[in-house]
Amino acid sequence: MAEDTREQSSSNPSVAPATGGGPSETNPVNAAKGVVLGKDGKPCRPCSSFAAFTKSTLKKPSQPATTTATLTTPGDCPADVETLGRSSWTLLHTIAATYPTSPSPSEQSDLKSFIKLFSKLYPxxxxxxxxxHYIKKQDVRTDNRQAxxxxxxxxxxxxxxxLGKPIFDCSKWEERWRTGWKDGRCD
Incomplete structure (x- = not known):
């Protein structure tokens, strides 16, 4: 749930090369680097980084250039791919942290349905x-909170x-999202 880093295929020309190490093929639709186009052919704001989206949609040539390293989405603007991803992961991990240790069959079914619908409705x-694709490859495990x-x-x-980001030690997911770090910084 972040910017696309998959190789661009000739059957999907709407995906522009991603920022920071994305595909190297030329973009047949001339979208700015890091901008993913929506199915309507226009830049998809929740699919693109704010910096790339802003560069692609700026119409004021008199604006000073801003480097993408320092450009972030202002808090009162629509979410870009990074903001949306962070918020979504926070929601999902918090749901996991409050999921029952012994869920009923109904709770298990509801969670599985929610995750599948979430994956279909994601902006x-x-x-x-x-x-x-991940859900098809790795079925959602809803047996209990730990699973x-x-x-x-x-x-x-x-x-x-x-995305080339650090991998989290999954043995610590509960400490990170449920109980808080043992060093007390979350108390």
């Missing part, structure tokens, strides 16, 4: 498709691998 269509929390951590790490 970044590229991210949504990636998550749907779901670990499954979700592994799903998050799969995205982190694709």
């Amino acid at each position: 970044c269509w590229v991210c949504a498709e990636d998550f749907q 779901f929390g670990t499954w979700l951590c592994e799903a998050h790490n799969e995205v982190n691998r694709k």
Whole structure:
């Protein structure tokens, strides 16, 4: 649930090369680097980084240039792919942290349905498709809190691998998202 780093295929010309190590093929639709186009052919804001989206949509030539390293989404603007991803992972990990240790069959079914619907309704269509593929490859584990929390951590790490981000030690997911760090900084 972050910017797309998959190779661009000739059957999907709407995905522009991603920022920071994305595909090297030329972009047949001339979208700015790091901008993912929506299915309507226009830049998809929740699929693209704020910096790339802003560069692609700026119409004021008199504005001073801003480097992408320092440009972040202001808090009162629509979410970009990074903001949306962080918020979504926070929600999902918090759901895992509060999921029952012994869920009923109904609770298990509800969670599995929620995750599948979440993957279909996610605003970044590229991210949504990636998550749907992951769910098909690794079925959602809803037997108990530990199983779901670990499954979700592994799903998050799969995205982190694709983006070249650090991998989280899934043995610590509960400390990170439920109980707080043992050093007391969350107390």
